[in-house]
Amino acid sequence: MNVTRLAALILVLLTLGGTAFADVxxxxxxxxxxxxxSPxxxxxxxxxxxxxxxxxxxxADAINEHIDAEANRAVTQAMWDGSTRRPWTFDATGTLRTWAITVSEVFTGVYNTAEPHMPMHSLGSVVCDTRSGIVITWDNLFRDKTAGLTRLGEQLEAQVTTVASPTELRTWRRAGQFAPVDVNFKHWIPTSEGIALQIPEVQFGRGLKIVTVPWAAVGDLIAPEFLPITG
Known part of the structure; x- marks a missing residue:
């Protein structure tokens, strides 16, 4: 394929991708x-x-299927975790967001029953590529997943350090809360500022939290096909 034809093909692919996002x-x-x-x-x-x-x-249909699946997962999880001794309720809300080449949704829920330490808050999230409809995960967002999660852990620890006590930090480090494993970065969405990590209940104390890792801190680790996500 000569240079002219290759350039034309790239232009067509970029145009199609841009059109798909514009429509969404x-x-x-x-x-x-x-x-x-519950039964x-x-x-x-x-x-x-x-x-x-x-x-x-x-x-759009593919993206909606992924969003529906996450909503159904939240209901199913509530059924698994619900009390078998006392009445309980679970109420959640999902909010849709668009940014760059993505459509994402964050689900926040509240589980309540007449037991100690209630209510408890829950999280869910899904990020979709508007060009293909696929779900974007750490596996495909980063060129090297472990390197990407390591960088997120470093950034997360640096930001948490500014608001936590030395005792809390030692406890969280011993518990591996900054380690490069999926469970520590389970929920997230892309924003104009960066990767907004959605921190669940009890990971760093009670209540839901958001820690945003700037794109500049992880941009060198993003897979080439997803670089537009950085804006």
Whole structure:
């Protein structure tokens, strides 16, 4: 293939990718809800969330399927974790966001029952590529997953250090909370500022938290096909 034809092909592919995102970005969101009752009648779980509305993009349906799957996962998890002794409720909300080549959704939930340390908060998230409809994970976002998670851990620790006590830091380090393993970085979304890590309940104390790792801190580790995510 000569240089001229190659350049033309690249231009076409870039144009198609840009068109797909433009169509998705223009799409209005639609509201959805999933509810279920536990078999023993003690609990109910409800998730109110957002999906992509009507769009010309061929990837919109695929993205909605991934969002639906995460909403269903939240309900299923609530059924598994629900109390078998006392009445309980689980209520969650999903909020849709678009950034660069992505559509993402964060689900925040509250589980409550008449037991100690309640209510408990939960998290869920999904990030999709508007060009293909696939889910973006650490496995495909980073050129080297371990290197990427290591960098996230370093950045996370640096930011937590500024607000935590020495005793808390020692405890979290011993517990491996900054280690380059998936469970420590399970939920995230891309934003204009960087990777917004969604920190679940008890990882660093009670309550949900957000720690944003700037794109400049991880840009050299992003796989070439996902570099547009940095904006």
């Amino acid at each position: 970005a223009r799409a209005e969101t639609s509201e959805a809800v999933i509810s279920a009752a 023993d009648g003690l609990g109910t779980a409800t998730v109110h969330y957002q999906r992509l509305g009507a769009a010309d993009s061929p990837t």
